[in-house]
Amino acid sequence: MGKMAAAVGSVATLxxxxxxxxxxxxxxxxxxxxxxxADLEGVIDFSVSHAARGTGPGALKVVKSQxxxxxxxxxxxxxxGLQPVSKWQAHGLQGYPGFIFISNPFLPGYQWHWVKQCxxxxxxxxxxxxLDKHMTKEETQDLWEQSKEFLRCKEVNKRxxxxxxxxxxxxxxxxxxxxxxxxxSADHYTPFPSDLAFLxxxxxxxxxxxxxxxxxxxxxxxxxxxxLGIHVDRSELDHSRPLLSFSFGQSAIFxxxxxxRDEAPTPMFMHSGDIMVLAVGQDFPLEPMEENKRNITTExxxxxxxxxxxxxxxxxxxxx
Numbered sequence: 398m399g400k401m402a403a404a405v406g407s408v409a410t411l412x413x414x415x416x417x418x419x420x421x422x423x424x425x426x427x428x429x430x431x432x433x434x435a436d437l438e439g440v441i442d443f444s445v446s447h448a449a450r451g452t453g454p455g456a457l458k459v460v461k462s463q464x465x466x467x468x469x470x471x472x473x474x475x476x477x478g479l480q481p482v483s484k485w486q487a488h489g490l491q492g493y494p495g496f497i498f499i500s501n502p503f504l505p506g507y508q509w510h511w512v513k514q515c516x517x518x519x520x521x522x523x524x525x526x527x528l529d530k531h532m533t534k535e536e537t538q539d540l541w542e543q544s545k546e547f548l549r550c551k552e553v554n555k556r557x558x559x560x561x562x563x564x565x566x567x568x569x570x571x572x573x574x575x576x577x578x579x580x581x582s583a584d585h586y587t588p589f590p591s592d593l594a595f596l597x598x599x600x601x602x603x604x605x606x607x608x609x610x611x612x613x614x615x616x617x618x619x620x621x622x623x624x625l626g627i628h629v630d631r632s633e634l635d636h637s638r639p640l641l642s643f644s645f646g647q648s649a650i651f652x653x654x655x656x657x658r659d660e661a662p663t664p665m666f667m668h669s670g671d672i673m674v675l676a677v678g679q680d681f682p683l684e685p686m687e688e689n690k691r692n693i694t695t696e697x698x699x700x701x702x703x704x705x706x707x708x709x710x711x712x713x714x715x716x717x
Contacts, residue, residue, distance in 0.1 A: 418658040420627060427650050427664065428624055440650055441665040443488050444500045458663065462487040462497050468602040477596045478507030482603045490663060493653065497604055501670030508670050512645050514592070515616055517541040520565060523587045525573050527566040540565060570614035581613055589614065597641055604674050606639050621647060627654075642673040 417425070441459060464487050471481045479485075479502050486500040501508075520526060520540045528537050544560035571589035572581045594611050601609035619625070644667050651673075652662035667673075 419661045420652065420654050420658050423662055423664065424627060424652055427652070437650075439664060441490075441663065443486070443498045443665065443671070444668055458491045460489050460491055462489045464603045465605050465607075466603075468605075468607055469599050473595075473599055475504070477599045478504050478510060479596075479599060480504055485603065487604075490653070492655070493663070495676035496653070497674040497676065498665070499600070499672040499674070501668060502672065503670045508645055511596075511643070514590070515618075515645070516562065519570060519590060519593075519616055520562070520568055524568050524570060525585060525587075526568045528561060528564060537561065565618050567618065568616040570616065571611065572613040574613065574615055596643075600641060600672055600674070601639055604639065604676065606676070609638060611641070619646075625649075627652075640675040642675075644671050644673075645669050 443459070464482055464485060466482050469479075469482050474481055482502075485502045488498050488500075489496055490498075503511075522534055522538050526537060526540075528540075540561045544562035547557075547560035548562065550557070570593070571586065572583060573585040573587075574580075575582050589611055593614065597611040598609055601607075617625070646669055648669065649667045651665050651667040653665065654660065654662040
């Protein structure tokens with residue numbers, strides 16, 4: 398308790414750096430905190446059965462979200478590796494209309510299926526990845542096959558050269574997202590994976606968006622010591638369709654901001670298998686290049702190291 402009390406004090410007295418707002422202040426706190434030393438009472442954990450009743454300050458915002466139980470058959474849910482929708486635990490937050498958090502609705506074993514797809518299949522050509530700027534398509538044709546011998550090596554040290562898969566940071570699916578122009582481009586399009594499209598369709602339907610079809614997606618691959626920067630997605634062409642986010646691997650603290658950067662964000666745990674949905678008419682997660690130019694919804698996440706984490710976290714963002 399001494400550590401927690403000290404951590405609580407450090408949150409309250411954490412100095413604000415020049416030009417730093419309330420969002421960045423909290424983001425910096427969680428990013429610099431060491432495992433076992435930070436006070437996490439105010440971090441919402443949707444996976445806890447009593448989360449709706451609340452145990453910490455932030456949990457008082459938690460409300461139950463109603464899902465469309467008839468929109469997805471048990472058979473289709475099974476095909477996507479999901480539990481029947483009637484068993485899903487879905488919550489929202491007061492003050493965040495359109496935000497839905499679904500706590501790991503996957504059947505046992507199916508998270509591994511999606512992790513394997515991210516690492517072995519979706520990383521293949523013709524999909525575009527961050528390595529393409531420095532290597533030829535032939536060199537990045539099959540990152541898994543080129544890297545698996547490195548990954549089997551039990552000895553990991555700073556001197557060992559990293560495999561290509563360990564250097565992978567992002568892959569785009571469907572319509573390619575151009576990180577320089579911050580726009581989706583029709584000049585480079587690859588067929589959107591049918592299994593991922595089906596999964597997205599079922600989740601969207603359960604949240605009230607029948608007929609949803611994913612046309613673009615970004616896979617982000619995070620390492621144990623990496624963070625997702627503060628940003629707002631504004632590049633989607635049709636904001637009447639939901640933004641879906643699937644997370645697999647290590648747990649993280651995700652910060653969901655308000656309409657202004659000087660509003661303190663709401664922290665929440667994001668565990669493996671969790672799904673977040675940002676629904677119709679809402680602002681989407683700001684590109685890092687624009688984060689100082691606009692006062693709109695902001696988000697970020699700080700990862701929590703887990704000694705028993707067996708895979709790096711791959712985050713899928715199948716957009717409309």
